[in-house]
Amino acid sequence: MKIEESTNTIISEFEIFDDWMDKYNYLIELGKSLPLIDEKFKIESNLIQGCQSRVWLHAEFDGTNVHFTADSDAVITKGIANLLIRAFSDHTPQEILDSSSDFLNEIGLTQHLSPTRSNGMLSMIKQIKMYALAFKAKQAMGS
């Protein structure tokens, strides 16, 4: 599945909710169901700055695709991390770098989250792209 397909699915999932309480409920479900990150990756260097809650983001590269896992001490933040992982995980560095994060605007997330949380989300996306960039460089050196 292309990144765009995943994000379109996410958009349509959110469209069925009329009010924000339902959207939050869904985010909470997503948060609770986020596959756990390996405890050994919950380290300082994987911590993302700019969140009132703490977020750890870990990335692995199998030579072709980047694989992300994440965790947070706040469930809604975890839900957002889950969305981002569904969109960006298991794609090539180039695909990740080419993708846009507009879908978060479309589901209204950037507007409805408090600035701290929205900054946190932007930091997560930035971090995801940084990993992609790093792995792309690695790939280029390897080839």
Add this chain to the structure above:
Amino acid sequence: MKIEESTNTIISEFEIFDDWMDKYNYLIELGKSLPLIDEKFKIESNLIQGCQSRVWLHAEFDGTNVHFTADSDAVITKGIANLLIRAFSDHTPQEILDSSSDFLNEIGLTQHLSPTRSNGMLSMIKQIKMYALAFKAKQAMGS
């Protein structure tokens, strides 16, 4: 003439003026006609703090009465000094200490002057009373 008589005269002088421009005009006349202070008394120690313009106040004591002379670089301030001298000069230290400065309120001076000028006027009165106090002490020691 008692201090109270002088101040009553001053009050009635000001009563004949309808508007403030005339009162200022009169103050300016009083300022221009202030007997000059001896240049040798225009010294730092006779300078009064708290005025935007500079005021020098000099006092002499003949054993019975206190005699004041004053000067300022601003004419209206000089006019005010003239009023104060007319009221308080040539009286005994005790008379000066017992007197009130309410007449300035009655002619509306305290309200109509800018705070800096009104502070300056209060400083002048304070200084006049300080002199009276000092001379009274001197008198007590002499007797």
Add this chain to the structure above:
Amino acid sequence: MNSIPGNPDLSFDLEKIRADFPILSRKVHNKPLVYFDNAATTQKPQVVIDTLVEYYSGMNSNVHRGVHYLSVEATSAFEGAREKVRAFVNASSTEEIIFTRGCTEAINLIANSWGGDNINSGDEILISAIEHHSNLVPWQMLCEVRHAKLIVCPVLADGSIDLEVLAGLMSSKTRLLAITHISNTLGTINPVKEITKLAHEKGIVVLIDGAQAMSHLKVNVRDIGCDFYTFSAHKVYGPMGIGGLYGKKDILTAMRPYQGGGEMIKNVTFEKTTFNDLPYKFEAGTPNVSGALGFGAALDYISRIGLDRISAWENELLRYATERFSADPLIKIIGNAPQKSSLISFLIGNIHPYDAGTIIDQFGIAVRTGTHCTQPLMNSLGIPGTIRASFAFYNTKEEIDRLMEAIVKVEELFL
């Protein structure tokens, strides 16, 4: 008419009071706003807003040294506001009231001007474990520069201070005790008069951070006996960008100036500058005249209602909320000092405060979540933060009921 149990004299017309605050009629997320973030900043009564409008529409001018009418009028209004602050805290003279940008700046002014001359290598500054960052970081910075030591008095499990422990930490090296009157996180009301007495017995200068106290209880600096008392207008129903400090005249007189500029000087040459008298020595630059007037109007407003009435109702709100919260076994109240102001910090089960706050907000209820600028306290409690509901006299029991509904929803969603 709201009623204070057992104290009919202290009743007031809550509906009328609420009508004084225009923001209270606004809706948030399509629900009537419930504003429980009063410890962060209070809302403004119409008279305060009107004061700003009248000032800018009819009197605005730069103050002091002006001969023209507007300047004279603005100056006397500005100095009149200073007199209102003086009377409100019962200082001896307006020379003891310095206007600053707020409480934080007031503490920094003292740290810089008093601290720069009185804190030396090896000296100690004593604070408590519940201080707001604004009454902690300036002292950390000062200690670093002056090679002094910051000593932190721990608090008991309920959030109150053990006076014996505090007294035990006052050594011959202690130069300053800087302590809050009311904790913005736990609500603890410190016995500042007793504390000041203890410190003064050992010759220690006392600064009380009054940011939280001034809106809740009658502050009397001469009764407390402290050397400094600091505050922010925006936490006492006044405008932002203004606050100040009370300082004992002899201490202020001995202090070096803080910032340099207009207003704070008497005589300037390129070679030498003599500084102005109190309070102007510490007020460099064009002052916030409108802010001072708004501050004065706010103090007039709450004085008219009466601090006794205000605190009676706030205590009743605290009692009611505590009762309701305590009935929910999932809620854990953080801070249970015997003397407490009208705020409750709490946790719901193991739900992250940030998660809870997000949902509570959807109910149109403003609570604050996080560390409330008291990170070290949170660390020592081993929690990431709390949810804090802080009440003002315009709040109602029905609003507390609405908060309880929201909390139940939070529990449903996360547990």
Add this chain to the structure above:
Amino acid sequence: MNSIPGNPDLSFDLEKIRADFPILSRKVHNKPLVYFDNAATTQKPQVVIDTLVEYYSGMNSNVHRGVHYLSVEATSAFEGAREKVRAFVNASSTEEIIFTRGCTEAINLIANSWGGDNINSGDEILISAIEHHSNLVPWQMLCEVRHAKLIVCPVLADGSIDLEVLAGLMSSKTRLLAITHISNTLGTINPVKEITKLAHEKGIVVLIDGAQAMSHLKVNVRDIGCDFYTFSAHKVYGPMGIGGLYGKKDILTAMRPYQGGGEMIKNVTFEKTTFNDLPYKFEAGTPNVSGALGFGAALDYISRIGLDRISAWENELLRYATERFSADPLIKIIGNAPQKSSLISFLIGNIHPYDAGTIIDQFGIAVRTGTHCTQPLMNSLGIPGTIRASFAFYNTKEEIDRLMEAIVKVEELFL
């Protein structure tokens, strides 16, 4: 419609503009107010007043770190105001815009945080002889603490600066040049771009005091190239109690914080504190949100009118007033720099400015008298002060005529 000679495109509807400023319809001493004290503080258009009212009536909240709706709304409005300031002075990023209480505090912040690390024993700080006390006393105080030397560049008889003289005073010891964009006493507009270039060639950091300039001409900090630029909102039609500074990002990043407290920290323990990112590192305590919003509204307002239109009309007022004043042989204009903003400092015969101002005030005309916080300049000119009439774009030629009538009366009374 007022007309700019030879420039019909720059005309605007003066009556309509005047109607935007409620204070202009008030009477003083039973005469319509003529406000010629704009260099001290400017009047506020209705939109600025409305912004304050709307903020306090519907949005008031503490900003940053809040999850609730009002806090989110207030935070984005506050940061939006910062963006307006950034755009107005053309800084690269909002990280380069620090809010302070005003221009005086901004200069003190730089003197403390930048000066504390960059000025050392034997270094020199260069200023000009026409600096306001706010751009003089902080450097005097810094020089005293750091054992540095304050060098003062004299001005020419007309009040302008000889660039060769200034360049000649830049030595290998000069670390900072702090100079005003426009003199508040003489009106001189300094060629700050050329001056900055000269200083940068010698590796000297440049601070421009923009307090007077921001309301009169289009400020472009990147074009000027300066390292710091400071300003006050109340002199640009905005509220009191707010102002700020622009600083180049790399310089700001290297600077130590100023005040300690809430907002300016990232992580606090009792042992160690890490400071927040730009611009927050320099903004301790609850910010003046309403002030920032009012500042933003003021900048929007004058941008809508257009700085080119504003300065065209102000120049016309200056030309007209200069012409009328020059026709009176008793009037002596102090300050005749070729590049001058819309203010005139003057003396009438040997009449003390304070006397003249007192009578002019009786005509309902607000002018300022005294040293205008530039005492050393007055000393060097050998005068006790001046009368200063400073014009804004809402002033009219008829008002200047009224000032002339008052001056004639002053002459009658005193001469």
